[in-house]
Amino acid sequence: MAFLVHLQCSAVVAIVNCPERAQFIKFRSLKQAALQSIWLFQESLNIKAGRIDGSRDSTIKLLAPTVIEIDRDSLIAGRLDGSSNSISHFDDFGKYYKPITLRGSGETTFTNTSSVLLRSATTQQRAATSPDLQIEGRAKINSKDFKLKRYTTNPFALDVANGNLSITSTGQVSGDGVITANVWNEGNVSPGDNGIGTLTVDGDYIQGISNPSASLNIDVNGSDSDLLKITGPNRVALLGGKLNISSYQGAPISANKIYTAIDVTGADSTGGEIGLTTSLNVIGSSGFTFARETDKLFGKIDPNYYATCTSSDPNIQKNCTKLQFAWVMNDPTTSQPLNPNTTKLPGKETIANVKNTGGAITTASSGNPNSNTNTCTSNGGSASACQQQNKPGTGASGNNNNTVAIAKALDAGWASVSAAVTSGVTGGKAIGTTGYTTNQTSAALVTPDFANVIAALFAVPTRQQLNQALHSISAxxxxxxxxxxxxxxxxxxxxxxxxxxxxxxxxxxxxxxxxxxxxxxxxxxxxxxxxxxxxxxxxxxxxxxxxxxxxxxxxxxxxxxxxxxxxxxxxxxxxxxxxxxxxxxxxxxxxxxxxxxxxxxxxxxxxxxxxxxxxxxxxxxxxxxxxxxxxxxxxxxxxxxxxxxxxxxxxxxxxxxxxxxxxxxxxxxxxxxxxxxxSSDKTSRSAVRIKPNxxxxxxxxxxxxxxxxxxxxxxxxxxxxxxxxxxxxxxFQIETPIVTGKTSRLIPRLSLGYECDxxxxxxxxxxxxxxxxxxxxxxxxxxxxxxxxANALDVGLSLEYETSETLSLYAGVGGAFWSNGNELSYGGGSxxxxxxxxxxx
CATH class of the missing domain: 2.40.128.130 (Autotransporter beta-domain)
Structure with missing residues (x-):
C-alpha cells in the first residue's frame, strides 16, 4: 500500500520536508499556524522531540486508523476530522478493526476551540466492544465538541450510535470538555483543567472492568469538587477500580459540605459499583469522619438523599444517581463525629460550639493516636501511611494545653467558614486556591487570610509537624x-x-x-x-x-x-x-x-x-x-x-x-x-567572719x-x-581572709542560701x-x-583582693538552683x- 502524505508546504514555516510519498513520516515539529489541512493515509505519525501546534483554523484529517505518537506536549485548537465528506466514514481503506491510537510521553490538549468528529465503520465490520479511539498516553479534553460516532449498517446513513473511547492502563484523560462517546476507563480520568472542573460524558461510562487500579480522580477544595457528569438517556455507569479524592493544591475541605463526584443526569440510566474502593489523599482527614451517600452519618447532613440511596424500593433507589460524600469534624475527646446540626450557620454560635469541643485540627494534633489512625484507615488511607501521619511526638512536635487551646480557636473559625459554604453564602473574590471567597469569610467573622492559614495547616502532612506549627502560633x-x-x-x-x-x-x-x-x-x-x-x-x-x-x-x-x-x-x-x-x-x-x-x-x-x-x-x-x-x-x-x-x-x-x-x-x-x-581580736585583719542573713x-x-x-x-x-x-x-556567708602583706590581703567568701517563692x-x-x-x-x-x-538553693563564691588600705578588687560567681531551672551569675569591680x-x- 502506498502512503501518501499531502502537505500544503507554502503555508508552513520551513520546518519539515514535504515528500509526496514516504514509507512513514517522522517529524521533528509540526506547526499549523496557517496550515489548511493534512491528509494522512498511513498508519503511523511520529513526532519525535517536537509537538503539534495547531491553530483554531487548522484541520487534521485522518482517512485511516492511525497511531499518533507525540513526545512533547501538543495543542490541537482546530479540527480533527475523520472524513472529508459529512456522510462518509473515516476508515475507507478497510482497517475497520483498528482504532486511532494516541500515545507518547507528551500531553495532547484539545482546546475549547477545537472539535473532534471521528466516524467509524459499520457495526458489521467493527465489533460493538471495539474502541474507535484508544488513548494510551495523556490527553486533556477541553473541547465541547469531541465526538466519536458509528454508522448504521448503511455506510451512507446518518450517525445513530456513539463510538467507543478506550483509555488503557497507561492512558490519562483530563479536562473540562464534553465527550460524546462511550468511555471505557482502565487508566485514569481526572475531571478539570488546572483547577476544579467538570468533565461531561454524553454516553456510557464504564471503569475498572479489567484493571482494579483504574481510577477516577476527584479534587476538592473548600467549596467544590471535580465532577464527572454523565448525560443522555439510557446510560450505563459501572464503577470498579478506585475513587481517588485529593485536596486541590492542599486546599482545605469544609465540614458537612456535600461534594458530588459523579452525576448521572439522563433518564432510565442503570449501573452501580463493582468493588469501587475510595482512597483519600486529603491531608488532615484524620480529624474528620468521611461519609458516602449510603453511610448513616451522611443521613445527619442530608437525610432525604440518604433515605433515597438506602431505600429497599427499587423505584425510589433508582433516583440515587449521584455519587456524593462529605466529611464531619470529630470530637477530639471521643474521636466520634460532632453533630452537624450544631454548626449549620456561620458566626458566633458555631464558633462558640466548636471552640468548646475543638474539631479536626484539635483531633489531628492531640486526639488519641490509635483512634486517629483508625479513622484515617477507615477513610481510605493505607495503614502504614496513617500510622506515620498520626505518630505522636514530644517536645516541639508534641501537644500541650496551649496548642490545644490554639487548635480549638482555629477549628472554631474553620467551622464558621464551612457553615458559610454549606448555608449557601456565595460571591466575593476567590481566596487563592482554598475554594473560599471573601463573602464567605466575612459571613464567618474571619478574614480572607484566615482561610489561607487554614489551608496551610490543612496541608501539613503529619501530627508532629502540625504541633510544631501550632507551637509557632501560640503565645x-x-x-x-x-x-x-x-x-x-x-x-x-x-x-x-x-x-x-x-x-x-x-x-x-x-x-x-x-x-x-x-x-x-x-x-x-x-x-x-x-x-x-x-x-x-x-x-x-x-x-x-x-x-x-x-x-x-x-x-x-x-x-x-x-x-x-x-x-x-x-x-x-x-x-x-x-x-x-x-x-x-x-x-x-x-x-x-x-x-x-x-x-x-x-x-x-x-x-x-x-x-x-x-x-x-x-x-x-x-x-x-x-x-x-x-x-x-x-x-x-x-x-x-x-x-x-x-x-x-x-x-x-x-x-x-x-x-x-x-x-x-x-x-x-x-x-x-x-x-x-x-576571733578574740575582732580587729584582726585575718579574723574569720560568718554572716547569717x-x-x-x-x-x-x-x-x-x-x-x-x-x-x-x-x-x-x-x-x-x-x-x-x-x-x-x-x-549565711563565710569569709576567711588571708593576709598577704602589710596592707594587702586576699578574702575568699562562700555563701549558701535557701529561697522560697x-x-x-x-x-x-x-x-x-x-x-x-x-x-x-x-x-x-x-x-x-x-x-x-518555688524553691531554690543559692551558692556563691567571691574573691576580694585588698591591694592597699583604700582599694580592693573583687570578682564573684554564683549559682541559683531553682526547682525548674538553674542560674549562673558573675560580676566584679573595685x-x-x-x-x-x-x-x-
Whole structure:
C-alpha cells in the first residue's frame, strides 16, 4: 500500500520536508499556524522531540486508523476530522478493526476551540466492544465538541450510535470538555483543567472492568469538587477500580459540605459499583469522619438523599444517581463525629460550639493516636501511611494545653467558614486556591487570610509537624517571659542589697588640714587664724560620709519545661550606679539607678526572640544597732521596654510576628544580717567572719496590653497582665581572709542560701490571655508559661583582693538552683578596702 502524505508546504514555516510519498513520516515539529489541512493515509505519525501546534483554523484529517505518537506536549485548537465528506466514514481503506491510537510521553490538549468528529465503520465490520479511539498516553479534553460516532449498517446513513473511547492502563484523560462517546476507563480520568472542573460524558461510562487500579480522580477544595457528569438517556455507569479524592493544591475541605463526584443526569440510566474502593489523599482527614451517600452519618447532613440511596424500593433507589460524600469534624475527646446540626450557620454560635469541643485540627494534633489512625484507615488511607501521619511526638512536635487551646480557636473559625459554604453564602473574590471567597469569610467573622492559614495547616502532612506549627502560633513564649521579668527585678533587688554591704563602696575623699601635737593628729580649730604654737601643720585625706556604688552582674539561666511546656534560656545583665550617705555609725541611706537587659532565647518549641531593656531605680535605708547587726529596707522600680520576633513557618506560610510593649515593676525588701567574728581580736585583719542573713522580698510586674504585627491573621493580641512573687530567703556567708602583706590581703567568701517563692508554682502569675488580633470573633485563649518553681538553693563564691588600705578588687560567681531551672551569675569591680570604708564615723 502506498502512503501518501499531502502537505500544503507554502503555508508552513520551513520546518519539515514535504515528500509526496514516504514509507512513514517522522517529524521533528509540526506547526499549523496557517496550515489548511493534512491528509494522512498511513498508519503511523511520529513526532519525535517536537509537538503539534495547531491553530483554531487548522484541520487534521485522518482517512485511516492511525497511531499518533507525540513526545512533547501538543495543542490541537482546530479540527480533527475523520472524513472529508459529512456522510462518509473515516476508515475507507478497510482497517475497520483498528482504532486511532494516541500515545507518547507528551500531553495532547484539545482546546475549547477545537472539535473532534471521528466516524467509524459499520457495526458489521467493527465489533460493538471495539474502541474507535484508544488513548494510551495523556490527553486533556477541553473541547465541547469531541465526538466519536458509528454508522448504521448503511455506510451512507446518518450517525445513530456513539463510538467507543478506550483509555488503557497507561492512558490519562483530563479536562473540562464534553465527550460524546462511550468511555471505557482502565487508566485514569481526572475531571478539570488546572483547577476544579467538570468533565461531561454524553454516553456510557464504564471503569475498572479489567484493571482494579483504574481510577477516577476527584479534587476538592473548600467549596467544590471535580465532577464527572454523565448525560443522555439510557446510560450505563459501572464503577470498579478506585475513587481517588485529593485536596486541590492542599486546599482545605469544609465540614458537612456535600461534594458530588459523579452525576448521572439522563433518564432510565442503570449501573452501580463493582468493588469501587475510595482512597483519600486529603491531608488532615484524620480529624474528620468521611461519609458516602449510603453511610448513616451522611443521613445527619442530608437525610432525604440518604433515605433515597438506602431505600429497599427499587423505584425510589433508582433516583440515587449521584455519587456524593462529605466529611464531619470529630470530637477530639471521643474521636466520634460532632453533630452537624450544631454548626449549620456561620458566626458566633458555631464558633462558640466548636471552640468548646475543638474539631479536626484539635483531633489531628492531640486526639488519641490509635483512634486517629483508625479513622484515617477507615477513610481510605493505607495503614502504614496513617500510622506515620498520626505518630505522636514530644517536645516541639508534641501537644500541650496551649496548642490545644490554639487548635480549638482555629477549628472554631474553620467551622464558621464551612457553615458559610454549606448555608449557601456565595460571591466575593476567590481566596487563592482554598475554594473560599471573601463573602464567605466575612459571613464567618474571619478574614480572607484566615482561610489561607487554614489551608496551610490543612496541608501539613503529619501530627508532629502540625504541633510544631501550632507551637509557632501560640503565645506561650510571652507567658514564660513573665518569669524572666520577675527574675530581672529580683536580680536588681539582690544586686542593690549587695551594694549596701559596704564592701562595694567607693568613698568620696576630702582633704583636711590638721596639727600634729606631741605625735598626735588633731584637727585645727574652726576659724583659727593662727596656728597653735606647738602645731605642726599638715594636710591629710579623710573619708567623707558619701560613697559611690557601682556594680555589674550577668546571669545566664535555663528554665526546664514542666507539664509539657517549653524549656528556654534567658540572660539578665544588670548594672547599678548609686550613692550612699552615712549619717553616723548607726544610720545610712542611699539610692541607685540601674540599666540592664533581660532576654529570652533558645525557646524550645519555636523560633522566638524576646528582648527587653530595663531601667530601674531604688532607695534604701540601713540601721546598725550595733557593730554586729545590720537591718536594711529597700524599695525599687523598674521599667521594661520589650521587643520580640516570632517566626511562623508552615505549609507555605513564612511570616515574622513583631511586637513592642512595655512593663513596669515594683520591688520591696527587708533584710537582716549579723556579723559574727570568730576571733578574740575582732580587729584582726585575718579574723574569720560568718554572716547569717535573712530577707523577705516582694516583686510585682505589670505589662500593658499589646498586639503584634507582620503575621496577618496570626498576629496575637495580649491582654494586660500582672505577675508577682513573694520570696523568703535565709542563708549565711563565710569569709576567711588571708593576709598577704602589710596592707594587702586576699578574702575568699562562700555563701549558701535557701529561697522560697510562695507564688513560684502559681499558674495565675504565668498565665496570659491572648486572642487573634485580626480575628477577634474567635475569642480569648488562656496561655500558660513556664515558671521557676518555688524553691531554690543559692551558692556563691567571691574573691576580694585588698591591694592597699583604700582599694580592693573583687570578682564573684554564683549559682541559683531553682526547682525548674538553674542560674549562673558573675560580676566584679573595685571598691574601698577594709574598715576604713566605714566613712568618717
Amino acid at each position: 506561650e513564649p510571652y507567658a514564660s517571659m513573665q518569669s524572666v521579668a520577675l527574675e530581672a527585678m529580683e536580680q536588681f533587688r539582690a544586686n542593690t542589697l549587695a551594694l549596701t554591704s559596704g564592701t562595694k563602696a567607693i568613698p568620696f575623699i576630702a582633704e583636711e588640714e590638721v596639727c600634729t601635737v606631741d605625735g598626735n593628729v588633731e584637727p585645727r580649730a574652726d576659724g583659727a587664724q593662727q596656728l597653735q604654737p606647738d602645731c605642726k601643720p599638715r594636710t591629710v585625706q579623710r573619708l567623707t560620709p558619701w560613697s559611690l556604688l557601682i556594680d555589674g552582674t550577668n546571669t545566664q539561666a535555663t528554665l526546664k519545661g514542666t507539664n509539657d511546656l517549653a524549656s528556654l534560656d534567658y540572660n539578665i545583665f544588670s548594672s547599678s550606679y548609686g550613692l550612699q550617705y552615712d549619717f553616723n555609725r548607726n544610720w545610712s541611706a542611699g539610692a541607685a539607678f540601674g540599666y540592664g537587659r533581660a532576654n529570652l532565647y533558645n525557646y524550645e518549641y519555636a523560633d522566638v526572640r524576646i528582648e527587653s531593656s530595663t531601667y530601674s531605680g531604688a532607695a534604701w535605708g540601713i540601721y546598725r544597732p550595733s557593730e554586729s547587726w545590720k537591718f536594711t529596707a529597700l524599695a525599687g522600680y523598674m521599667n521594661l521596654q520589650y521587643e520580640s520576633d516570632r517566626n511562623i513557618n508552615f505549609g507555605g506560610i513564612n511570616r515574622t510576628a513583631n511586637a513592642n510593649w512595655s512593663g513596669n515593676g515594683f520591688t520591696a525588701a527587708l533584710a537582716a544580717e549579723y556579723d559574727w567574728v570568730l 535573712t530577707f523577705f522580698s516582694y516583686a510585682l510586674h505589670n505589662q500593658g496590653a499589646f498586639s503584634g504585627t507582620g503575621a496577618d491573621s496570626l498576629n496575637l493580641a495580649l491582654n494586660s497582665h500582672t505577675a508577682d512573687s513573694l520570696i523568703y530567703g535565709i542563708g 510562695f507564688n513560684g508554682d502559681s499558674n495565675e502569675e504565668h498565665q496570659l490571655t491572648a486572642s487573634f488580633a485580626e480575628v477577634p470573633a474567635l475569642g480569648s485563649i488562656d496561655v500558660l508559661g513556664q515558671n521557676r518553681g 571598691s574601698c578596702a577594709g574598715e576604713s570604708c566605714r566613712g568618717m564615723f
